[in-house]
Each structure stands twice: as structure tokens, then as C-alpha cells.
Amino acid sequence: MAKPTPTTSSPRPVWLAWAPAFACVILLAAIEARAYFEKPPRQAGAYLAHVHALAETMPKAFGHWIGRDVPLPLSAVHLLQPNVDLCRNFVNRQTGEQATLMVIDCSDTRNLSGHYPPNCYPGNGWILDKSTPKTWVINKTPITGMEYKFHRGAFDTESHIYVDDFFIMPDGKFLATEREFLHESGSFNERVFGAAQVELTLPGDMLPADRLQVFHDLIGANWKLISAILHGVSNESAK
Helix, strand or coil: CCCCCCCCCCCCCHHHHCHHHHHHHHHHHHHHHHHHHCCCCHHHHHHHHHHHHHHCCCCCEECCEEEEECCCCHHHHHHHCEEEEEEEEEEECCCCCEEEEEEEEECCHHHHCCCCHHHHHHHHCCEEEEEEEEEEEECCEEEEEEEEEEEECCHHHCEEEEEEEEEECCCCCEECCHHHHHHHCCCHHHHCCCEEEEEEEEECCCCHHHHHHHHHHHHHHCHHHHHHHHCHHHHHHCC
């Protein structure tokens, strides 16, 4: 009976033994390159500081309106890490109308993900009744956003509110929905300039014409801040 001929395996190439090490070197180089090229633009810090300082100058009293600051919950501050957290309740001394304006500017767009009325208000007991796309015009500039109507409670204790909401991107865009915001906020160059969200909360029994007037009054009074956020990338890149 013939003995089986032993098989000899061909020697393993030397380079194959070093392949894991080569892969690690390439991976580290890629990480370093990404970190280098994704350094925040120098202008981003100055822009965010300018927006923060400008928010401090926004008026609490104008026309017939007088406002008082309403502090954000610490949990919201921790989650958002805002560059600006302007939140004010306004009362019209002539008509008695009330409204709450909130402008949240974050230095990283990712911190605003999920901060959106249909996500946040139900957690506080509000039920969404209606969502309506809106376009407002302030200083000849169209603002695309959404108007939400919520209610909570029951029978004689039921309450209703309207929430006008829009996102501000620093490259000159207003966005209406969270889906649009998530789509537009992915690039690094925009992300490091941050983004902002504006909410105007109004009583549910306020007539449409009155809601529109309040929007014009309060957003108009804070237009300098909104405009500074809106044109951040173009202003800084032009310097």
C-alpha cells in the first residue's frame, strides 16, 4: 500500500503577517486627517460669541409689550448646551395679550435634534390637534415654519395653545420641520456654526389676525438677533 505523499504548504508571505499593523497605521492616519480637516473654522467661535452677546441686548420692553425672563429647566439646559437660551414671557399692556418667545441657539446642530414641538409638548401632557405650514414675512424676508395647535385637560379645564416654530440655519435658510433640519444639518462646515430654533407660544383663543400681529411684533423686535444667526456662514466667509 502506497504511503500518502505529505503535502507542503507554501510559506506565508511576510507582508501578510504585518497586514494588521499596516491596517492600524492606515486607520490612525485617516482619523488624524479627519481631525485636521474637520477643525472648526476660526470664524465659528467669533460668530457664536457675537450671537451670544447680541442676544443679551434684545429688548424686554418695546411698543406696548413688556417681557420677563423665564429660565429654562436645568434638564433642558444640560441637553441643549445652548449658546443662547432667550426665553421671555411678554404681556401687551394695552390689549392684555400674552405670548412666550423662545430663541435657542446651539453651537452644535446635533444638540437641537429632537427639540421639536411634536416631540416635546406631548411629554408635558399636550395633545397635537393640527399642524399647518406657514410662511411669514418680516422685513421683506420670508420665514418658512409650522404652526401647531395643542390641547390638554378635559371638559371645563381644557386648555389650548398655538406654537409658531421654525429653525434658523447659519447659511441663510429657514426650515419648517425636524426632517428638513436633520437633512440640512449634517455637514461639518454648517454644524460647527450651530443652528437655532424659534418658538412663539400663543393662547388658543387668539384670532388668526391677532396671532399674526403678535408674531410680527415679537419676531420683529428680535430681528437683529435672528438675522445675525441666519447669515453667520456667509458673513464670516466674506471676511
